[in-house]
Amino acid sequence: MFRIFEADCCNKGHAEVVKWLIQKRSSNNIFREDHNFQHTFRSVCLKGHLAIAQSLIEVLLSQQKFPIVMTDKEYFYLSCVNGHLMVAQWLAQINQIHGWDLIDLTDDQLFLESYANGHLEVFNWLIEYSKTKGYVLPKVVKNLIKKN
Numbered sequence: 344m345f346r347i348f349e350a351d352c353c354n355k356g357h358a359e360v361v362k363w364l365i366q367k368r369s370s371n372n373i374f375r376e377d378h379n380f381q382h383t384f385r386s387v388c389l390k391g392h393l394a395i396a397q398s399l400i401e402v403l404l405s406q407q408k409f410p411i412v413m414t415d416k417e418y419f420y421l422s423c424v425n426g427h428l429m430v431a432q433w434l435a436q437i438n439q440i441h442g443w444d445l446i447d448l449t450d451d452q453l454f455l456e457s458y459a460n461g462h463l464e465v466f467n468w469l470i471e472y473s474k475t476k477g478y479v480l481p482k483v484v485k486n487l488i489k490k491n
Contacts, residue, residue, distance in 0.1 A: 381415065388418040388434070391427030400437060416447045423453055423469060426462035435472060448473045454484045 380399070387396045419438075422430035438445040447453065448469070457466045470488070473480055480488075 385415070385417055385421060388427070388430055389421040389425055391422065391425065391430050393427075393430050393433060396430060397433070416445055416450075419446045420450070420453055423465050424456040424460055424462070426457075426460065426465055428462075428465050428468060431465060432468070448476060448478045449481070451481045451483050454481065454487070458487055 380403075384396065384399055387399065419431060419434045422434060434445055437443065454466060454469055457469060466487075470480065470484070
């Protein structure tokens with residue numbers, strides 16, 4: 344049996360193929376057949392495939408029930424430390440809209456690894472985003488800001 348969320352098209356970023364495959368299947372049974380959504384969604388966030396992430400969440404929302412609990416902070420973390428700002432911003436947006444628990448702005452490693460991996464645009468956005476959410480920046484992050 345072909346399993347859409349294990350397919351290379353998700354991991355390789357072929358958004359149009361993913362959309363086509365989703366349309367070919369009944370959205371009511373997509374997740375009954377595919378139990379690796381979390382792994383696939385994690386991989387899509389890690390690789391920065393925004394259009395695919397959006398398609399997968401769209402299918403989740405269309406089912407009006409979630410086969411997984413959207414509280415895995417690793418999705419946001421992986422998008423940030425790998426420099427995928429648009430994915431991180433989108434995750435922040437859907438996190439707020441749906442009241443999910445996908446973001447941990449108290450995690451020093453989130454900031455440190457984004458910075459250490461050279462993703463300064465993400466690092467700077469995390470700082471600004473944290474401020475808008477009322478979070479106090481960790482001391483180690485404040486020290487990095489002073490150095491720059």
